[in-house]
Each structure stands twice: as C-alpha cells, then as structure tokens.
Amino acid sequence: MASSSEVYVSAENLTVIRRAERVIAVVGNPNTGKSTVFNRLTGMRQKVANYPGVTVEKRVGRATIGDSAFDLIDLPGIYGLSPYSTDERIAVDVLLGRILGTPELEGILAVVDATRLYQGLYLVQQLSEMGYPMIIALTMTDMAHLEGMRIDIEGLSKRLGGIPIFPVVATRGSGFSELKNAISGMFEAVPSESEPPVFWPDLRHAAEELRKRIGESAAAFQVVELERAIIDGDPEIVESLRVEAGDSSLDYLLAVRRDLCGDTPPLAAEARYRYTWIRERLSDLQRQISPLPRLGRAAINWFNQPWPSALSFIFSMGVVFQAVFAWAAPLMGMIDGATSSLGNWIGGVLPPGILSSFLVDGIVAGVGSVVIFLPQILILFLFIILMEDTGYLARAAFLMDRAMRSFGLSGQSVVPLLSSFACAVPAIMATRVIPNRRDRIATILAAPFMTCSARLPVYALLIAAFVPSTSFGPLNLQGLVLFGLYLLGIAGGVGTALLLKRSVLRGSNPIFMLALPEFRFPDLRSVILKLFDRARIFLRRAGTIIFAVAVVVWALAYFPRSASIEDGRIAARGEAALSLSGQALQVELDRVDNEAAAEHLAQSLLGRAGQAIEPVFVPLGWDWRVSAAVIAGFPAREVVVAVLGTIYAVGGQADEVSLAERLQSVTWPDGRPIYSLPMVLGLLVFYAWCLQCAATLAVIGRETNSWRWPVIAWTYMTILGYVGALTIYQIGTA
Amino acid sequence: MFSQPIVRKASLTSMDLSDLKPNDKAVIQSISTDAPGVERLMMMGLVEGTEIVFVRASLGGDPLEFQVYGTALSLRKEQAQQFKIEPIPING
Numbered sequence: 130m131a132s133s134s135e136v137y138v139s140a141e142n143l144t145v146i147r148r149a150e151r152v153i154a155v156v157g158n159p160n161t162g163k164s165t166v167f168n169r170l171t172g173m174r175q176k177v178a179n180y181p182g183v184t185v186e187k188r189v190g191r192a193t194i195g196d197s198a199f200d201l202i203d204l205p206g207i208y209g210l211s212p213y214s215t216d217e218r219i220a221v222d223v224l225l226g227r228i229l230g231t232p233e234l235e236g237i238l239a240v241v242d243a244t245r246l247y248q249g250l251y252l253v254q255q256l257s258e259m260g261y262p263m264i265i266a267l268t269m270t271d272m273a274h275l276e277g278m279r280i281d282i283e284g285l286s287k288r289l290g291g292i293p294i295f296p297v298v299a300t301r302g303s304g305f306s307e308l309k310n311a312i313s314g315m316f317e318a319v320p321s322e323s324e325p326p327v328f329w330p331d332l333r334h335a336a337e338e339l340r341k342r343i344g345e346s347a348a349a350f351q352v353v354e355l356e357r358a359i360i361d362g363d364p365e366i367v368e369s370l371r372v373e374a375g376d377s378s379l380d381y382l383l384a385v386r387r388d389l390c391g392d393t394p395p396l397a398a399e400a401r402y403r404y405t406w407i408r409e410r411l412s413d414l415q416r417q418i419s420p421l422p423r424l425g426r427a428a429i430n431w432f433n434q435p436w437p438s439a440l441s442f443i444f445s446m447g448v449v450f451q452a453v454f455a456w457a458a459p460l461m462g463m464i465d466g467a468t469s470s471l472g473n474w475i476g477g478v479l480p481p482g483i484l485s486s487f488l489v490d491g492i493v494a495g496v497g498s499v500v501i502f503l504p505q506i507l508i509l510f511l512f513i514i515l516m517e518d519t520g521y522l523a524r525a526a527f528l529m530d531r532a533m534r535s536f537g538l539s540g541q542s543v544v545p546l547l548s549s550f551a552c553a554v555p556a557i558m559a560t561r562v563i564p565n566r567r568d569r570i571a572t573i574l575a576a577p578f579m580t581c582s583a584r585l586p587v588y589a590l591l592i593a594a595f596v597p598s599t600s601f602g603p604l605n606l607q608g609l610v611l612f613g614l615y616l617l618g619i620a621g622g623v624g625t626a627l628l629l630k631r632s633v634l635r636g637s638n639p640i641f642m643l644a645l646p647e648f649r650f651p652d653l654r655s656v657i658l659k660l661f662d663r664a665r666i667f668l669r670r671a672g673t674i675i676f677a678v679a680v681v682v683w684a685l686a687y688f689p690r691s692a693s694i695e696d697g698r699i700a701a702r703g704e705a706a707l708s709l710s711g712q713a714l715q716v717e718l719d720r721v722d723n724e725a726a727a728e729h730l731a732q733s734l735l736g737r738a739g740q741a742i743e744p745v746f747v748p749l750g751w752d753w754r755v756s757a758a759v760i761a762g763f764p765a766r767e768v769v770v771a772v773l774g775t776i777y778a779v780g781g782q783a784d785e786v787s788l789a790e791r792l793q794s795v796t797w798p799d800g801r802p803i804y805s806l807p808m809v810l811g812l813l814v815f816y817a818w819c820l821q822c823a824a825t826l827a828v829i830g831r832e833t834n835s836w837r838w839p840v841i842a843w844t845y846m847t848i849l850g851y852v853g854a855l856t857i858y859q860i861g862t863a
Numbered sequence: 864m865f866s867q868p869i870v871r872k873a874s875l876t877s878m879d880l881s882d883l884k885p886n887d888k889a890v891i892q893s894i895s896t897d898a899p900g901v902e903r904l905m906m907m908g909l910v911e912g913t914e915i916v917f918v919r920a921s922l923g924g925d926p927l928e929f930q931v932y933g934t935a936l937s938l939r940k941e942q943a944q945q946f947k948i949e950p951i952p953i954n955g
Contacts, residue, residue, distance in 0.1 A: 209906045247908050247932035276933075397896040400905035408912065435922045527937045531923040540926075641942070642903055645928060645935035 150191065150200045151316060152232045154224060156256060157240030158248050159206030160520070160646040162268040164188075165299035166240050167203040168655055170309070175203075177662050180228060184561065184832055185219045186662075187231070194313040200232065208248060210255045211361045211396055214564040224259065225354060227365070236315055237263040243273035243280060243296070244647070246415065250407050251400075253289065254328040259353050262315050263292055263325060266308055270296040272647070277420035284414045290326025300652050329402055332356050335385045342381040346374040359386050360395045429648050438528050445521070446547055449512045453505050453551040454582065460504035468497030486687055495679030498765055499672040502552070502824065503664065505582060509548055509555045510663045514656050516544065520646035522562060527645055536623045537630030539565065539641055542572040546622065549576035550615075552583070553825045554671055557832055558663060565641075567634040571626045573829055574842050577820050578622035580615045583767045587816050588614055590770055594789030595809040610813070617817045621849065670831050671824035678764035678823045685735040686761065686772075691728075698725035720778075727778035735761055736776075749815070749851070750808035750858045752797065759815070766821035807861020811854035819850030878950060880943035881927065883917035889948035890914055898945040908932045909946060 155170075157163040168175075171190025178187045188203040204223055205216035212218040222228045224237075237256050241249030257263060265286075273280065286294045293311055297304035327333045336355040340347040347355070350370070358366040359382065370378045390398040432441055472489040479485040516522040522544055530540030538546075541563045549556035553576045560576070563569040580588075592607050599606045698721055705717040730736050739757025746756045754776045762769035770788070777791045795803050820826065820843050829839040883889060891913045894901060908931050909915070916930040926939045 211902075211906060213903055242933075245933040248934060251906070251908070278933075394896050394902055396902040397894070397905050397910075400902070400908075401910045404908055404910045405912065433928075434919065439922060523937075527921050527926060527928065529922075530926050530937070530939070531921060641926070641937075641939050642900065642907065643926070643937035644907075645937055647935070 150198045151235045152200045152202065153236040153238050153312065153315075154202045154204050154234050155238045155240060156204050156220065156224065156252070157206060158208055158242060158245065158252060159644060161206070161240045161242040161245070161249065162299040162652075163206060163240040164203055165652045165655055166238075166266050166268060166297065167201060168652070168658060169299055169302055169305055170312075171201055173658075175658075180219050181230060183215050183219060184834060185216050192309070192312070194309045197313055199312060201238070202231070202234075207252065209252055210357060215566075216564075224256075225351070225357070234261060237261045238312065239263055239265045241265050241267050241294075243267050243270045244276060244278065246280065246411070247404065247407050250289075250411070251403050253292070254403050254406070257289070257292060257325045258327050258329070258333070258356070260325055264308075264311050264315055265289075265292055265294040266299075266304075267294050267296045268299050270304075271298050271301075272649075275421050275423065277418040279416040279418065281414040285411070288410045288414065292325070300650070328406060329399070331389060331402075332359065332399070335359055335389045338388075339381055339385045342385075343370075343374045343378045346378075349373050358382060359389065360399055362395075433524065435528070438524065442525055442528055445516075449509070449548075450551065452512065453508050457505035457508055461501055464497065464501050464504070468493055468500075483687070483690070487683065490687070491680045491683035494683070495676045498679050498768070499668065499675045502554070502667070502671075502675075505552055506555050506667055507660065507664055509551050510558075510660055511656070513544065513548060513555065513559050514659045514663075515651055517562070518649075518651035518656060520648050523643055523645050526562075526643055530641070530643075537627050538571060538575075539563070539568050540643070542568060542575075542626075545572055546576060546579060549579040549581060552581050553577045553579065553822065554667060554828050555663070557825065557828045558666070560832065567630070567636055570833060570838065571629045571634050573832060573838070574629060574845075575622035575626040577822065577825050577829075577842065577846065578618045578625060578818065580618040580817065581822075583765065583822065584614075584816055586767050586770050588813065590773075590789060590792075591809050591813055593786075594792050595804055595806060614813055614817050617814065621818050621846075625845075666831075667824075671827045674823050674827040675765065682735070682761055682764060682768070685738070686730055686733050686775075688734055689732070691732055694725055694728045694732075697728075698722065701725075723775075723778040726775050730757070730772075730775055748859070749811055749854045750803070750805065750862070751812070752803055754795075755803070755812070759821075763821050764823040766816065766819075769821075805862070807858045810861065811857040814853040814857055815850040817850070818846055818853055820846035878948050880915065880917070880929065880938070880946045880948055881940050883948070883950070885917060885919050887917050888914060888951040888953070889917070890951060891946050892949050893947045895945040898942075900942055901945050904936075904938070904942065904946075907934070907936060909936075914951070915946075915948070 155163055155167045167188070167190060170192040175188060175190030178189075179185065180187045185205060190201050190203070192199045192201055202223065204220040207217045207220045210221050210224070212221045219228070223231050224234065226233055237259070239249075239253050239256055241253060253263075253265060267280075267282065282294050282296060286292060295304055295308045295311055297308055333352070333356070336352050336359060339355050339359065340350070340352070350358075350366070350373075354363075354366050357363050358370060362382075367379065367382070370382065386395055389395070393401075431437060472493045475488050475493065476485055479488070513522075516525070522541075525544055526540030528540065529543040533540050533542050542560070545556045545559045545563075548559055556576045556579075557573050560569050560572050563572060588611060592610055596607045596610050701721045701724075702718055705714060705721060709717050735757050736753070738760055739753040739755075742756050742760065743751070743753040746759075751759070754773075758769045758772040758776055761772040773792070774788050777788070777795065792804050793802070797803055826839040826843060829842055830836055833839075878889075880889070880891075891909060891911055893911060894905065894909070896902065896905070913931060918928040918930055918935065920927050921937075924940075926937045927943050929936050929938060929943075
C-alpha cells in the first residue's frame with residue numbers, strides 16, 4: 130500500500146475514500162476482443178467522447194476492483210507503434226503521452242489473441258520497452274484450444290521477462306477474477322523487480338547513443354520517443370528534436386539509424402528482428418496438435434469461397450433492406466401517429482395563434498422529424514455493428530474490392546455505400562472502417578447520391594401522379610421510372626467518386642491490407658453499447674441541427690402573419706356554419722382552412738422567397754409554389770410533400786391521391802399545365818441528385834471534421850440537380 | 864552488439880506470393896522492402912522465414928487471402944508480388 134496517490138481518510142469516512150485513480154491503457158491488435166475485455170472490466174460505467182480534432186472515439190471506463198478503482202482507456206487497435214491510420218496514430222500518441230486532456234498513463238493491459246500470438250507479441254515487445262507496468266490478458270484461449278494450439282503460458286511469461294499473463298474468455302467472462310486481482314496488484318511490485326524487459330537491446334543502445342550525442346537537450350525526450358524517431362522518423366518528434374537540439378541532432382539521428390539498420394528501411398529491420406526473436410523463443414512453448422474437426426468451421430470455410438460468399442452477401446444485404454423497410458415502417462407509423470395526435474391535442478387545448486402554431490408545427494413537428502429517423506437508423510446501425518463484430522464486414526470488403534476498385538474505391542466502401550440506400554447518415558458514420566482518408570472522403574461524398582428512404586415519398590407522389598401506369602409485358606412504366614431513378618443515384622455517386630479520385634483525391638492506395646477476422650458470435654453487451662453510442666451521436670449531432678432547421682422553416686412559413694386572411698377565414702367559417710350542417714359543414718370548414726393556409730403561406734417569408742427565386746427556376750419549368758416547396762425541403766427532402774399539400778390548399782396532412790389529383794390540375798396563367806412530363810422528370814432528377822438533408826450535411830461535417838466538405842457536397846449536388854433538371858426540361862420542351 | 868538476423872538472399876526460384884495455388888504453403892525468402900506498403904505487411908509478420916499459406920483468391924482473382932501466424936490477411940496482387948517465396952512441398 131505504498132502508492133503515493135492515495136489519500137487516507139479516517140475509518141468513519143470510509144465511504145468517501147477518494148484517490149486519484151490509476152490510469153491503465155487497454156492496448157491490443159484489432160479484433161482481439163479488446164473492447165469486450167474493456168467492457169467486462171468496466172461494465173456500463175464508461176464515457177465516450179472524441180479525441181480533440183478527430184473522429185476517433187475516446188472510451189474511458191472505471192473498473193472497481195475490491196476497494197480500489199482504476200480508469201481504463203480503451204485504445205484503438207494497433208499492430209505496432211508505427212501508425213498508419215488516424216485511429217492508430219491516436220493510440221500511439223496516447224501511449225507516448227502526447228495528447229492533451231488525456232490523463233497520463235501509469236500501466237498497460239495488453240490484450241493478446243491466443244490464436245494470433247505472434248502479432249500480439251510483436252506489440253507486447255514494443256509496449257514492454259515503454260517501461261510501464263504491464264500485464265497481458267490472453268484472449269480467445271478457447272478458440273486456440275479448438276484449433277489444436279497448446280501454449281505453455283508460464284514458460285511464455287518467463288521468456289517475456291516475467292510479464293504476467295492471464296488467459297481469459299472475454300465473451301464468457303472466465304478468467305476475469307484472476308485478471309482483476311492482477312490489475313489491482315500491478316502497481317504494488319517493488320520498482321526494481323518490475324523493471325520491464327527490453328527485447329531489442331540494439332535499438333535501446335542506439336537511442337541511448339543518440340541521447341549521448343545530442344547532449345543535455347535530450348533530457349526533454351523519453352527514450353521511447355527517440356527510438357520511434359530512429360525507426361519511423363516520426364515527423365513530430367523529428368521536428369521537436371530539430372527545435373530543441375539543433376540541425377546537427379538530425380545528422381546524429383541518421384547516423385545511429387544507419388548503424389542500426391544499414392540500408393534496410395528501419396521498420397523492415399525492426400519487423401525482421403522482432404519476428405525472428407518471437408519465432409526462435411516461441412517454437413518450444415507452442416505445440417500444434419491436429420485441430421478438432423468442427424462442422425461450423427468447414428461450413429464457414431465453404432461460405433468464404435468466392436461464389437457462395439457473393440450469394441450470401443447478396444442475401445444478407447437483402448435481409449438488411451427488408452428489415453430496414455419492413456420493420457421500421459410500423460415503428461415510423463407509430464411515431465408519426467404519436468406526433469400528429471400530440472399536435473392535434475395541443476391544437477385543441479390552446480387557442481389558435483402563434484403559440485399553438487409554434488408548438489405544433491415548430492416544436493412537435495421538429496422533434497418528430499428527428500425521432501422519425503430513429504427506427505431505420507437504429508436497425509441499420511444494428512446490422513452494421515453485427516457485420517463488424519462477426520467479421521463479416523471485412524469479408525464483404527474482400528469480396529467486393531476488385532469491383533469497387535474500378536470506381537476508384539476499395540472494398541471497404543461497399544457496405545457504407547449500400548447502407549446509404551436506406552439512409553446516408555449511418556452510412557457516412559460507417560465509413561470509419563475505411564483507413565485511407567482519400568477513399569473515405571470519396572465514399573462520404575458518393576453516399577448521399579444513393580436513393581435513400583426519404584426520397585421515396587417524393588418519387589412515389591410524382592410517379593403516381595404523372596407517369597402513366599402502362600405496361601410493357603411484365604414491365605410497368607412506373608416501376609421502370611423508379612428503377613431508373615435508382616440507377617441515376619448510383620451513376621451520380623459512382624461518377625462523383627471517380628471524378629474525385631481522379632482529381633482532388635488523386636493518389637494511389639498502396640496499403641490495402643485487410644485482416645480477415647475469423648467468424649465469431651458477437652458479444653451482446655458490446656453490440657448494445659455500440660448501438661446506444663451511435664444513436665446518441667445521431668441525436669446529438671444530427672438531431673439538434675434537424676430540430677433547429679425545422680423551427681426555422683416553421684418561422685419562415687409562419688411570418689409575417691396577415692390579419693386580413695385570418696379575418697376572412699373566420700368570416701367564411703361563420704357563413705358556412707349558417708348555411709350547412711353535418712358532413713357538408715365539416716368539408717366546407719376544411720376547405721376554408723386549407724384555402725387560408727395556402728394564402729398565409731403565399732405571403733409568408735417562404736412564399737415570398739419562392740416568388741423571389743422563381744426566375745431562377747423558371748427555366749426548369751417551376752413556378753413560385755414549386756420553388757418554395759423545394760426551398761422548404763432543403764433541410765429534409767421529405768418535407769416537400771407536406772409543403773406542396775399546404776401550398777395547393779389540400780392540407781398539410783393530405784393523402785397522396787388527393788394531392789396528386791390537385792397537382793395534375795394546376796396551370797401557368799396561360800393555361801399550360803405546370804406539371805408537364807418534362808418538368809416532372811426534371812424534378813425527379815433534381816431530387817435524385819440534390820443533397821436536401823441537414824442531417825447528412827451535419828454528419829459529413831462531423832466525420833470529415835471540417836466545414837469544407839459539407840459545403841462542397843451541398844454546392845456540387847445542388848448544381849448537379851439543377852443542371853440535370855434544366856437539361857431534361859429544356860430538351861423535353863424544345 | 865549488432866546481431867542482425869541473417870537475411871537470406873533472393874532464392875533462385877523467382878516465385879512470389881501471387882504464384883501460389885490455393886492451400887499451397889511457402890516460406891518467405893526475400894522482400895522488396897522499398898515497395899509502398901510493404902513495411903506495414905512486415906509489421907504484421909510477413910518477414911523472411913515466415914511460413915505462409917495461400918487460402919484463396921476473391922471474385923475475379925484479386926485480392927488474395929493468406930494465412931500468416933493464425934491471421935487471415937487480404938493482399939492485393941501487386942503487394943503479394945513484392946514477396947519472393949520458396950514453396951513448401953505438400954507432405955514435406
């Protein structure tokens with residue numbers, strides 16, 4: 130009990146014992162069950178935030194073991210201390226103590242997958258040389274056993290210079306009481322005993338040599354930092370070396386590097402040395418007996434063949450879409466029903482006027498438009514998480530890599546792009562699996578082109594109203610047009626990706642290295658935690674923006690309020706009540722209300738904006754009403770149906786049939802129909818290509834960590850939609 | 864002090880990882896360490912002396928799946944070509 134960071138409190142106050150918790154990093158290769166170990170140790174007591182300036186999630190949890198507590202940081206998976214992606218960079222920076230706002234580490238819990246011992250031990254060597262107290266949790270021991278692998282754990286621990294190793298099965302929780310005991314005791318060892326071993330002494334010597342040559346200014350650098358500078362030439366460390374110790378220090382750096390590695394790239398030299406070390410030390414500690422025959426394994430192996438794999442991929446994506454559309458629909462119906470009855474109830478209780486309108490059309494409708502997304506977003510996220518955690522996502526990437534490369538992307542883009550046929554928001558969040566930044570941005574900008582579920586109501590309305598339901602054999606024209614719109618979205622997305630990859634995002638992707646994890650059953654607790662996280666991110670980031678924008682659109686459609694229209698409405702209702710009764714009265718009252726709503730909208734800011742901007746849209750065949758509806762739809766495209774309902778005085782809640790009938794009858798002043806076929810087709814193209822979704826823009830901003838990309842995406846897609854609609858209308862009417 | 868592991872010179876056979884047939888086993892003999900992305904793969908254990916199994920090719924023959932130290936890895940053909948190998952005869 131000699132730890133310096135404890136505060137002693139008298140016995141009566143035992144319940145309020147406080148101490149600065151020891152901070153332990155949980156580090157391991159990707160897919161080792163690291164997060165499952167973390168979740169087992171911390172339970173639900175975890176905080177998720179972002180590291181400053183990046184979208185990498187910072188996961189911190191508290192583990193209480195006996196009467197002591199530890200703060201655990203779950204770092205992104207790494208293979209070594211030489212980072213290749215943003216996630217890996219963060220993990221390494223935290224280990225080197227280079228991230229502000231992240232508490233200083235005091236110990237390391239290394240998670241090593243028993244079925245992939247060599248890669249785990251490569252990392253363990255490097256971690257050990259950092260000098261922190263360390264213990265190893267050996268996961269997947271059950272799998273290793275099934276595969277016929279027998280490991281002498283005690284012998285291994287000895288070879289590693291006494292780093293304690295604890296076999297665990299994270300999904301079942303076995304081995305965790307021993308692991309916890311070890312964690313609570315890991316800081317109690319006498320320092321001299323716990324001096325961690327150095328596995329590549331030559332590198333340590335080189336770093337010390339460098340330190341000697343630099344002189345006193347070297348005191349600012351940890352020996353591990355100097356080692357990383359020798360191996361990776363980490364630009365940050367190299368730059369601070371130059372600043373602290375002058376240009377000559379760089380010559381020293383190159384000199385010791387040449388002494389250590391000769392002409393071999395240092396990282397290659399390191400890999401050679403460390404893997405040779407592991408192979409030589411491990412050969413007598415690890416026995417391979419013939420693996421137990423397992424039916425599941427044979428089946429999975431068969432399914433991983435190219436063609437079965439392709440069929441199962443098509444089947445799984447089919448299930449995902451079925452689920453997103455079929456399961457979400459009833460929930461969305463319920464949410465829709467609940468919002469409108471809440472709105473009706475408020476409208477009934479409060480007198481008509483600004484407060485009632487603000488609450489019903491602003492607040493309730495705004496919240497509703499956020500919550501309505503949740504069912505399909507959650508279902509889609511659930512499937513994406515399941516695909517991640519079973520290892521299927523990597524398999525899909527392996528399967529589709531060749532095909533996606535012809536669009537300038539890689540296999541890892543395929544699931545995000547397919548997901549965006551349901552909703553671009555979770556799809557864009559799922560692009561985090563793409564390690565290459567250029568590929569990731571190209572995928573993010575292609576995703577909003579895919580026909581998402583919010584486009585469907587608009588398509589359905591316009592197609593039902595204006596495309597004749599003629600059939601050519603088994604093919605129906607309306608179906609063909611809908612299919613064509615899907616193709617148009619795909620063409621837009623793929624074309625955009627190609628264009629970007631050939632211009633601003635040009636560059637080869639030399640590092641397409643994909644680990645293909647074994648199929649494994651997902652850990653329910655981890656899946657639920659991840660699902661909650663993503664729902665929370667959606668509600669916080671996208672939800673607040675959708676809500677704010679909904680309120681703004683309400684205000685634009687409400688102000689200024691004309692008293693004379695309101696007086697006229699009340700007078701007309703009074704007249705109707707005198708002459709009519711029963712059903713006929715109700716119909717007449719609705720007609721009067723709808724007419725008044727249309728008049729209000731016409732002279733509202735939104736209506737005026739539509740009239741002001743009409744000249745811009747006249748070449749597309751749109752009058753001010755269409756223009757106003759399209760403007761109102763920019764925050765959320767599906768809103769356009771309700772706005773058209775209001776603007777044409779059939780009511781915001783009107784069913785599509787009556788709205789469609791009304792649209793067919795509206796004309797320009799000279800009697801030509803506004804909704805001519807070229808205009809409708811143009812409008813459909815506009816909706817296929819235009820980025821009318823505040824949630825997507827917010828998520829693009831968050832995921833690319835800049836305002837540049839959402840602005841570019843919005844401008845580009847709006848121009849593309851406009852030009853598409855313009856071209857079709859002009860050709861169609863020429 | 865400088866006990867570098869011995870790196871064997873490129874073998875006379877000029878086979879590389881992309882020349883294997885499914886389920887073929889091989890030992891990595893030499894590596895073009897300067898090719899892009901190769902260091903990363905070496906970090907994953909693809910170094911001289913490592914035993915590697917070619918599992919299968921994806922649709923269209925690329926990328927390729929290998930088994931290295933218990934991990935299944937996917938490499939594109941152009942990366943696989945940077946690793947010269949010596950095949951291990953079956954039953955050998």
